[in-house]
Amino acid sequence: MNSVLLEVEDLRTTFYTDDAEVKAVDGVSFVLRKGKTLGIVGESGSGKSITALSILKLLANNGKIVGGKVQFKGEDLLTYSDKKMRDIRGNAISMIFQEPMTSLNPVFTVGQQISESIMKHQNLSKKEALVKSVELLKLVGIPSPDKRVKQYPYELSGGMRQRVMIAMALACNPEILIADEPTTALDVTIQAQILRLIRDLQKRLGMSVIMITHDLGVVAETCDSVAVMYAGQVVEYSDVVTLFQQPKHPYTIGLMNSLPRHDVELEKLESIQGNVPNPKEMPLGCRFAPRCPAATDLCRREMPELMKDTEGNDIRCWIYSEKWEGEAEVIVYGEKRIAESRRTETILSD
Amino acid sequence: MVQHTPVVGIGQKRSSPRVEAYKTFWRRLRKNKAAVVGGVLILLFVLTGIFGPFFTTGDPNATQISNKLAPPSGEHWFGTDNYGRDIFTRIIHGMGITMKVGFLSVALGGTVGVILGIFSGYYGGPLDTFIMRAMDILLAFPGILLALAIVSVLGGSLQNVIIAVGVFSVPAFARIVRGSTLTVRKLEYIDAVKALGASDARIIFKHILPNVLSPIIVQLTLRIATAVLTASGLAFLGLGAKPPTPEWGAMLNEGRAYMQQAPHLVLFPGIMIVLVVLAFNIFGDGLRDALDPKMNK
DSSP: OOOEEEEEEEEEEEEEOSSOEEEEEEEEEEEEETTOEEEEEOOTTSSHHHHHHHHTTOOOTTEEEEEEEEEETTEEGGGOOHHHHHHHBTTTEEEEOSOTTTSSOTTSOHHHHHHHHHHHHHOOOHHHHHHHHHHHHHHTTOSSHHHHTTSOGGGSOHHHHHHHHHHHHHTTOOSEEEEESTTTTSOHHHHHHHHHHHHHHHHHHTOEEEEEESOHHHHHHHOSEEEEEETTEEEEEEEHHHHHHSOOSHHHHHHHHTSOOSSSOOSSOOOOOSOOOOTTSOOSSOTTGGGOTTOOHHHHHSOOOOEEETTSOEEOOGGGSTTOOSOEEEEETTEEEEEOOSOEEEESOO | OOOOOOOOOTTOOOOOHHHHHHHHHHHHHHHOHHHHHHHHHHHHHHHHHHHHHHHSOSOTTOOOGGGTTOOOOSSSTTOBOTTOOBHHHHHHHHHHHHHHHHHHHHHHHHHHHHHHHHHHHHHOHHHHHHHHHHHHHHHHSOHHHHHHHHHHHHOSSHHHHHHHHHHHHHHHHHHHHHHHHHHHHTSHHHHHHHHTTOOHHHIIIIIIGGGGHHHHHHHHHHHHHHHHHHHHHHHHTTOSSOTTSOOHHHHHHHHGGGTTTOTHHHHHHHHHHHHHHHHHHHHHHHHHHHHOGGGOO
């Protein structure tokens, strides 16, 4: 049950512009197990979408994967030819996008668009593919699918279109579904429906999901493990319960503090000061140091590695290392805590 | 303004969206009177070009020296020329040639231009630079000069005129299609079909081409007018269709010498060229307005 399906190791993706190199993804590693959901959380520009696109090798022309491995069932996808990748995309690994309003081609009917990948990957005739499209629409909970299948995207609401996108992605029973902010463009009630749908389908079809989001609520609701990304790096990687109960990285703590909660009364919601660093001029040391309330000279001077703590979770912060002197005070949900330092043992990358 | 939007009542069956879109297009096109006139004229010209020769009596090249330079009359509607050939018959036969040159050259130029433009826009990078700079070179020549150069290299015949006019239509199509492709390529559904494993060829021809079709259709119509004018111009200059082919440009050239005594020799071919060019132009303008989604209502 717990077998590893996808393993991303030290993935590095760089974009080349006329005057600069932008390291959008800088040494990202994580593991996706069969039937599980991995969340990738981060602000805009943290590299989470680029990580997903890199897995499928769908980068724009000026983007290049410069290092690392993407092991899918023991084979490195980065060594695959373009033709081999096309057989993977939409077949073994599918992806759904943020904007359901523009993710469907306006000139074809819903049925034609779902049929397209069925016909490509499963060698079915047009008629058989259309029958299957109707089944898929039913699966994703679209009422009167036999009528909807003949409609054009503009006749469907945003939620409906996202369901169609999911149907397209599921057409060939993928083993992995990458959902890139699937609910961001939808309103709140529809968001819950779509998330529930993804979870139900995941259970029924036994697939693994990579959920990319900036919404910690979505993470809490859907994920088993979470990678928190900041400025192209994973800063904290742990199971979802630990992350919410004991956030360690000051960035994660900041994110948690900026969430409204029912059980803690606060006068004012906290926010993280400052902005994401300009990717063209990354700070020398820890990338979060300029915004971190606990940052010291060490943080500003040297970049911390991703370290494993005693519970087996990964963290990229000096506070939890042996180099840290004294105690660090952090405020979690308005309550002062002493960050338990020196709990880290092994250094992951050396 | 009276709104012509079809009212859909409860329980009323709604026609399919494709039919709806088609209806909207028709409604807008019909409102534009000039475009309707242009369209009817084009239809008339095409039908004349195909079936006209079967209805005219006699051979367009049959000479009757005794009756040369006769003014328009009941017997010879448009008069006769310097060899006594019936100008009306020649005009009708010339219609087919004009239509053939117009449609074939634009079909040729359009096909090549659309393919170049779509590849250029889709792949970008060095390929884009190479194709577009080549187009710039072609555009640097005035159209008629370029066609002239091509015909003089290939030799003057109707077929070479079609090729020449086709070549000089290529850049116009390539640029328009490249622009539209750039817009469509960035839309999310292109990423979505890529993520579903579609190949480049499939994305280009199945997903991008239908979305850039409207500017192509408009350009096709407008380009035919230019093609007709250029082809006549070439024939007038003595390149292209050779006498005694009843090509309108060639007829103008032949009649030029008799303009003082028998102006009808140049008048009728001239009027016909103007009519054809005008018809395609106003129809093209109407199409552009009707196909423009921003012009709703």
